[in-house]
Amino acid sequence: MGKLKNEFSWSNSRNSVFRECRRKYYYSYYGHWGGWEFDAPDEVRQIYILGKLKNRFMWAGGVVHEVIKNVLEETKSGRVPLMNRLINLTREEMRHGFESSKNKMYWQDPKSCALFEHEYDIEVKDEKWKDLWKHVETCIQNFYSSDIFDMVKNIDFSLWLPIEEFQAFLFEDTKINVKLDFAYRDRNGSIIIIDWKTGKSERAGSDIQLGCYTLFAIDHWNVDSEKVKTIEYNLYHKRGITNKLDAGEIEEIKGYMGKSIREMKSLLADPVQNIASQDNFAKTLNREICSSCNFKRICLSEV
């Protein structure tokens, strides 16, 4: 297999990193490139591994998303997994991930659990780790007893829409990446996209994110925007927020996306080949952002 090429693409999360700190954006989307190769330069390897760190809340959210994805897949294949068994397995996996991360095994195995708190020796009391597990357990239990799971498993499975790990659509010749959790078509031909939320905050997600889901559905499932609905379902609070964007809002989001893409490309040394030079990506002056940044080990030690 030939060498992978770093192609330019856009996503809402990429845009958020770009807004936070240009240098963080550079590390996340350019500086890490090739860090998986056995002969990668030391700094590239470090950037690659630091880029994989997750704080404990992101880790918990990721675990819940993975569990639900598996439950839905198994439900579709005809057997709903037993909740208590699944909770025990998840607890064991998290324990294993925690120990591995505590011993910083991710430096040898970048695919293993890598927690920001361990890399930066942040003291987190045992009680807080236990609370984190309780949060994951509550989200899984809430999912099983939720109206939404009840509704979803009673829909004809032929109406469930296939969701791949990575999905994308083209917008003004740029690939836009989206990560959908679940989608189905209702009897009227409308598309319903469900986005699982796991945080304690009940704040609604960004309109840009919802706009990307809607644009993906229009492109991929060939429907009009009026036929696309999103539900952000918070598994901790067991509540959903339903949204539907009108044509004007979608145009506004498209305008925002186009502007963001142009801004990103304007900083590239070679926008056609997607080549970036670190010097074009300034460090933020906001130290609060740096305090929770994965790359602070290498970035703040630079003179």
Ligand code: SF4
């Ligand atoms: S440590 Fe601060 S300046 Fe450096 S990449 Fe992170 S956020 Fe940006």
